Amino acid sequence: MSSLAVTASRPPFISLSLDNWRFALVAGIIALIVSVTLFPADVSFWIVGVFAVLLAMSSVINAYRRQYYGGLLVAPAIAVLFVMNIFPLLWSLGLSFFAYQSSQQTIRFVGLANYIKVLTNDLAATANWNALINTAMFVVLTVAAQMIIGFLLAMIFAKQFPLRRYLLILVLTPMMLSVVASGVFFTYYFDPTFGILSYVIGNITGEQFILMDNKAGAVAGIVFADAWMWSPFVMLLVLAGLVSVPKYLYEAAAIDRVSAWRRFWTITFPYIRGLLMLALLFRTIEAFKLADMVILLTKGGNDTMTISYHLIRIANEQNKTSEGAAISYLMLFMVIVLTNLYLYLANRRQQGA
Amino acid sequence: MKTMKGFAKAASLAAVLMVGGGTYAFAKEVVLTMAVPDWPPTRIMKKFFDEQYKAKTGNTVKLVVDFIPWPDFYTRVNASLTSGEKKYNFIVSDSQWIGAFVEGGYYRKINDLLDADPEFKKTFDQIHPSFLDAYATYPYKSKNYYGFPQFPDVLVTYGRKDVLCDAGEQAAFQAKFNEKLPCTGEEMDNIDWKTFEKVGQFFQRKKGEKLAGKVLEDDFYGIAYQAGKGYDFSSMQINGFIWQAGGDIWDETKVPDGKAQGVVNSPVAVKALDQYLSLIKYMPPVAKTGTMDIFKTDELFREGKVAMNVDWIGLGEASLDPTSSKVADKLVFGMAPGTRSADGKMVRWNNLGGQPFVLTTWTTEEQTREAVDFVKWWLSAPIQHQFAAGGGQSAIKSVYEDPKYVGYRPWNRAWATQLDWQKDVWHVAPFFDLLTQQQDQFDLAITGKQDAKTTLDNVAKYQENLLIEAGLIK
Numbered sequence: 001m002s003s004l005a006v007t008a009s010r011p012p013f014i015s016l017s018l019d020n021w022r023f024a025l026v027a028g029i030i031a032l033i034v035s036v037t038l039f040p041a042d043v044s045f046w047i048v049g050v051f052a053v054l055l056a057m058s059s060v061i062n063a064y065r066r067q068y069y070g071g072l073l074v075a076p077a078i079a080v081l082f083v084m085n086i087f088p089l090l091w092s093l094g095l096s097f098f099a100y101q102s103s104q105q106t107i108r109f110v111g112l113a114n115y116i117k118v119l120t121n122d123l124a125a126t127a128n129w130n131a132l133i134n135t136a137m138f139v140v141l142t143v144a145a146q147m148i149i150g151f152l153l154a155m156i157f158a159k160q161f162p163l164r165r166y167l168l169i170l171v172l173t174p175m176m177l178s179v180v181a182s183g184v185f186f187t188y189y190f191d192p193t194f195g196i197l198s199y200v201i202g203n204i205t206g207e208q209f210i211l212m213d214n215k216a217g218a219v220a221g222i223v224f225a226d227a228w229m230w231s232p233f234v235m236l237l238v239l240a241g242l243v244s245v246p247k248y249l250y251e252a253a254a255i256d257r258v259s260a261w262r263r264f265w266t267i268t269f270p271y272i273r274g275l276l277m278l279a280l281l282f283r284t285i286e287a288f289k290l291a292d293m294v295i296l297l298t299k300g301g302n303d304t305m306t307i308s309y310h311l312i313r314i315a316n317e318q319n320k321t322s323e324g325a326a327i328s329y330l331m332l333f334m335v336i337v338l339t340n341l342y343l344y345l346a347n348r349r350q351q352g353a
Numbered sequence: 354m355k356t357m358k359g360f361a362k363a364a365s366l367a368a369v370l371m372v373g374g375g376t377y378a379f380a381k382e383v384v385l386t387m388a389v390p391d392w393p394p395t396r397i398m399k400k401f402f403d404e405q406y407k408a409k410t411g412n413t414v415k416l417v418v419d420f421i422p423w424p425d426f427y428t429r430v431n432a433s434l435t436s437g438e439k440k441y442n443f444i445v446s447d448s449q450w451i452g453a454f455v456e457g458g459y460y461r462k463i464n465d466l467l468d469a470d471p472e473f474k475k476t477f478d479q480i481h482p483s484f485l486d487a488y489a490t491y492p493y494k495s496k497n498y499y500g501f502p503q504f505p506d507v508l509v510t511y512g513r514k515d516v517l518c519d520a521g522e523q524a525a526f527q528a529k530f531n532e533k534l535p536c537t538g539e540e541m542d543n544i545d546w547k548t549f550e551k552v553g554q555f556f557q558r559k560k561g562e563k564l565a566g567k568v569l570e571d572d573f574y575g576i577a578y579q580a581g582k583g584y585d586f587s588s589m590q591i592n593g594f595i596w597q598a599g600g601d602i603w604d605e606t607k608v609p610d611g612k613a614q615g616v617v618n619s620p621v622a623v624k625a626l627d628q629y630l631s632l633i634k635y636m637p638p639v640a641k642t643g644t645m646d647i648f649k650t651d652e653l654f655r656e657g658k659v660a661m662n663v664d665w666i667g668l669g670e671a672s673l674d675p676t677s678s679k680v681a682d683k684l685v686f687g688m689a690p691g692t693r694s695a696d697g698k699m700v701r702w703n704n705l706g707g708q709p710f711v712l713t714t715w716t717t718e719e720q721t722r723e724a725v726d727f728v729k730w731w732l733s734a735p736i737q738h739q740f741a742a743g744g745g746q747s748a749i750k751s752v753y754e755d756p757k758y759v760g761y762r763p764w765n766r767a768w769a770t771q772l773d774w775q776k777d778v779w780h781v782a783p784f785f786d787l788l789t790q791q792q793d794q795f796d797l798a799i800t801g802k803q804d805a806k807t808t809l810d811n812v813a814k815y816q817e818n819l820l821i822e823a824g825l826i827k
Contacts (some may be wrong), residue, residue, distance in 0.1 A: 102435035103457040123815060193572070193658055203756070207519060208572070212642040213800060226436035301583040301796050302645035318786045319435060319453070 010066075012045040019062035024055040035310035096325035103319040128327065130303075138226075138306060139287040141219065145227040146283055147276070150234025157235065160241040175232040183296025186225040190297070218302035222293050230283060237279045241272030277346050281339070288335060307331060380696045383723045387443035387649035387710070388430050393670050394696045395445060397743045398731070405476065406730060414723050423648075427584070427785075436715075442716040442724060445503050445708045446759045448487045449585070449788070452780040454711075455491045460499050461712040462752045463489075466725055473725060476749075477501070484748040487777035488709030493605050500709030501728050504667060505748040506592070507775060508689040508703050509655055509767045510541050511662045513671060515683040515769035516556070519565035526555055536768055541687025545699065546594075546628060548663070549690045552576055553635025556660045574637045577653055577664040583648030583779070585788055589647075590705045590707035591629050591795060592778060594688060596702035597692035598625035603787075603816055605779050609827040613816035618809035627803040630798055655680060663689050665706045666764050668742045673763075686764040688771050705775035707746070741765070748772075783823050790815045 011017040028051035034043035056079070063072045096115070099108045099289045118128050157168055174182060192198040192210040201209040211217040249267045258266075291308035309329070315324025385429060389395035399418045408414040419441070421429050427447070431438055437756050445452065467474045478496070480489075516522060518536040526534035530551050535541045541569045541624040544552075556575030564573050568719040580587045590778055592602055600622035616622075637653050639645045647664055654662040654676040655671060675681040691701040712724055730736060736748040742761045746768060747753050753769045781785060791812050798808040820826040 103453055105458055123818065136789070192642070193653060194656070198638075208638060210641055211640045212644070213638075218642075280822070299644065299796075300793070301582045302800060315791055316432065318783070318789065319431065320786075338645070 004255035019058055019065050021055060021058040021062045022030070024051070024058040028052065049094055091177070092325045094321045094334040095330060096329055098322050100322040105283060110322075115321050115330070118323060118330065120329050124323075126308065127305075131305045134303065134305055135288060135290065135307045137219070138222070138290050139284060141223045142230075142282065142287045143225045143283045144288065145216050145223055146231045146234050146346045147280060149227055149231040150279065151237045151238055151276070153231060153235040154242055157239055172232045174229045175236075177229070179229070179292045180296065182225065183293055186221065186228075186293075190221050212302065215303045218298050218304050222290075222297055222304060226287075226290070226293050226295065230286070234279045234283065237275045241275040242268065245271045259336055281342060284342075285335065286341070288331075311337060359481075359609070363569055380411045380413055381414060381719075382519065383408075383720055384415045385442045385720060385724055386417045386419070387441060387445070388419050388433065388441045388686035389445040390423050390426045390708070392667065394667060394740075394745050395420065397740060397745055398503065401736060401739060401743075402727075403692055408723060410723065412723060414726070414727065421781060421810065424583075433550050439713070439715040442713055443710050444718055445710045446500065447708055448705075448777055449784045451491045451499055451709075451711070452493075453782045455499060455783055456782040459647060459713055460739065461714045461716065461721075463500075463712060464496075466721070468475065469730075470725065476729055479732075479749045479751060481505075481748045481750060481753075481772045482815055483705060483772055483775040483777075484707075484709075487600055487705055487775070488707075489750075491780055492608070493777070493780045500711040501732060502707070503710040503744050504707045505705070506665045506667045506707030507667055507705055507771050508590070508663055509764050509771075510544065510689055511664060511669070511764075512541055512685040512686045512687065513654075513657070513660050513680050513683050515680075516565050516660045516686045517685065522555075522565055529555065533686070537687070538685055538687050538763075541685060542767065542770075543699075544690045545693045546597075546690050547693075549576055550632055550635065552661055553599040553632055558603065571658070574635075574653075574659045575635050576632065576661050576663075577636050577640075577645070577650040577659045579645065579647045579650055580633055580636070580640045580643075580799045581641040581649065582792055582799075583646050585792065586646035587795040587799060588778060588788065588791055589706065591626060592776075593689070593703040594625040594629045594692075595622045596776060597700045598622070598790075599630070599700075600625055603779065603820065605781050607827070608825050611765075612826060613820060614813045617813035617816060618695075620807070623805045623809050626634075626809060628738060630805060634797060641800055645801045646723065648659060651761075657706075666762075666768075669762070669764055670732075675708070684763055686767055688767040691774075700770060703771070703774060704775060705777055779823060779825070781820075783819060785817055786819060790819075 011020045013020070013022055015023075023086070028048075032044075032048050035047040035078055038044075039047065060072065060075065063069075063075070076159045097109060100106075101112070119125055119126050125282065153171060157171070186195065189195050190197055190211045192208065198209045212221055213255060226319045245268055253263045253267060289308045290306050291312055294300055294304055294306050294309050295312075300306075300309055304329060311327050314320050314327065362660065389398075395418070399416065402416045406414065406416075416730065427450070430441075430446070430450075432446060434444075434457065444454075444460075444462070451460065455462075467477055477485075479488075480502060484502055486494045487499045488502050488505070491499055512535070514536065517534060523534050525618060526532070532551065533540065534552070534555070535544055535548065553575035556564070556573060558569055558573040560572050562569055562571055562573075579590050581587060595602060596623050600619050601616050603617055604611045623728075634639050636645065637658055639649060647668060649669065650659075650662050651664055651668045653659050654664070657679040671677045671683055672684060688701065689703055691699040694700050712721065717792055732749060734749065734752055737745075737749050737752040738755070738757070741747050741758060743753065743763065746765075747758070752758060753772075758769070759765045779789075780782075793807045794803075794812050794815075796804045798805060817826065
């Protein structure tokens with residue numbers, strides 16, 4: 001209780017004390033309004049900046065004097081989070097209600113017009129929906145491929161066999177490569193003139209084989225490349241679960257002559273379920289953002305445009321900033337809903353088990 | 354803060370007085386920062402600058418060059434400009450970008466610089482009008498000037514002598530089409546798209562068949578040109594087909610009365626696109642995947658998989674180099690194919706390529722002075738000759754008309770004669786929007802998902818819509 005005794009009392013609102021953060025906040029807001037209305041942007045930016053620093057300083061001193069050490073310790077993290085994450089998020093949310101293009105100097109409030117356009121306009125909305133459907137398809141296919149391959153790889157590497165360590169490093173390599181490097185590698189792999197795939201299949205069937213000239217082939221190519229890169233990640237997680245299963249459970253099961261299937265289902269699976277769920281969550285979120293492989297392999301041709309790539313084109317290439325912001329907010333909304341649904345289901349399962 | 358600043362000022366003033374003594378102005382260091390694509394024409398410029406450039410003002414001028422890979426180039430420059438980082442004084446800019454970045458307030462108008470410096474103006478007037486219009490003006494073909502040629506470029510036909518001039522192939526081609534198979538540069542100049550198609554049909558060979566007397570270890574193809582979905586890697590060829598047939602793309606010089614509907618998808622344009630599409634079947638199979646861009650056709654040609662390729666001169670150096678080209682000693686070059694009109698004359702309209710470089714609006718007066726001197730130096734005849742001799746091209750009349758010019762590189766014989774036939778694609782602010790939609794649609798046609806008419810109808814509808822919204826069509 002001694003700490004309470006030395007805690008300084010709160011300064012009155014109008015005092016010019018260094019820890020009077022309330023006053024600094026109000027003064028900052030007034031300065032913000034005044035400087036934004038009176039001065040050009042590059043001047044008001046610095047004025048507001050100075051007041052932001054003052055507010056931060058007074059809050060820190062206030063916390064120190066009142067001994068809010070917990071708050072003080074997380075403050076740097078929160079400050080970084082605010083500057084790098086929350087502020088840009090709010091800023092782009094604001095932009096999505098304006099007609100704004102980053103390559104032009106004008107800005108105009110349009111309310112929900114951007115959202116209405118990306119959802120209903122007969123040209124823009126069809127492209128968006130189409131890209132969204134493709135994205136859903138890629139999420140299902142790539143995540144399924146990665147989970148199955150990664151899981152099977154983990155089952156193999158959970159056993160001891162000669163050269164296991166070296167093979168493990170080899171299998172993990174794709175995950176460490178840059179996406180661009182593996183993308184370029186796969187363009188040559190799939191290339192009908194220079195590629196080995198067309199060469200081998202062409203030699204077997206006698207017909208010319210072109211993988212990427214139709215949607216099914218192009219999707220297969222992208223899914224294959226993506227699975228090649230990211231299955232090792234799933235494998236790594238599952239492997240961690242597999243080695244954590246206590247040996248004595250298997251020994252007991254062996255004594256009871258439990259079938260292999262049952263052994264897996266009742267001993268192995270409960271240990272790796274959490275990690276599988278984690279891998280599923282990570283890979284689903286990543287797959288939802290799939291753009292790099294598509295850009296490298298098809299440029300969105302053969303109807304493989306994903307919503308992320310579509311967004312890059314709209315926001316970064318065509319400079320339709322606010323339209324891009326509206327699409328990304330709709331995407332964010334979808335990801336949040338899906339993630340929460342997933343977490344809800346995962347939790348319910350856990351409680352049920 | 355104020356006192357600190359005052360102190361710093363006083364101190365620096367004292368330092369200047371002590372060192373300079375106020376008796377002479379000593380040389381300053383001026384840094385010009387430049388964003389350029391990473392390829393030989395810009396590498397050569399940097400090399401020449403470092404080796405030869407001396408500023409007339411006596412200042413030490415440094416050229417800091419950011420070499421950016423081609424596939425990232427637009428995105429990087431666009432991000433730098435729109436984010437407001439104000440990093441670059443010079444930007445090598447594709448000609449199509451000018452409108453967007455002038456409207457954005459990034460590119461500096463240079464009329465005042467030209468008016469103030471008659472010598473500069475004289476050099477500037479030496480630029481071939483096709484390139485002057487495409488590289489410098491916004492609105493297109495107006496008198497507002499913005500850029501200077503860095504590397505001007507046109508499409509040419511790359512050919513393989515060993516295949517085209519082989520006696521057996523010559524006789525077989527003659528027998529099949531009753532026409533001589535083009536073999537020399539002059540004969541290649543005379544190729545129209547019909548002959549080009551015949552070359553494609555004639556040289557399509559399977560593995561195991563014979564080519565010029567030798568058994569092929571791999572499939573071989575007659576022809577290639579750009580047909581890729583990325584950036585502008587089909588529009589640049591299709592525009593030529595449409596113009597040569599007498600059609601047109603949306604014409605920005607007719608704002609605000611020029612329409613997209615009915616022009617872009619006119620029957621003539623549809624026929625021209627059909628002709629472009631009909632040749633794809635004679636090309637390497639990668640064309641069917643929509644990824645046969647200018648780099649791919651170049652690679653296929655260098656690897657000896659095609660007999661003829663229509664591509665930019667800018668990619669040519671690699672084909673001359675035996676370390677990167679299997680056909681380095683077998684090259685022949687001619688003008689890009691044209692279309693023969695009813696009276697037998699060759700129509701050669703094509704989209705020009707290459708890039709101007711521009712000044713940015715935040716470049717200080719001192720930097721601008723040095724920049725103008727640099728540009729004058731760059732466009733001066735001796736440097737342009739050196740540039741051309743080192744693998745570049747020149748749009749300066751006195752340079753490319755010099756008899757020496759043709760000898761610099763084998764494709765230079767197809768340079769000056771094509772310049773009058775060059776036009777450019779739109780320079781308006783929403784060009785990237787127009788371009789991506791069009792490229793997407795062309796890709797659908799190239800990969801056989803829809804016919805030429807539907808394609809151009811979709812393009813016209815989209816353009817009409819967008820341009821009305823942008824206020825460019827009434």
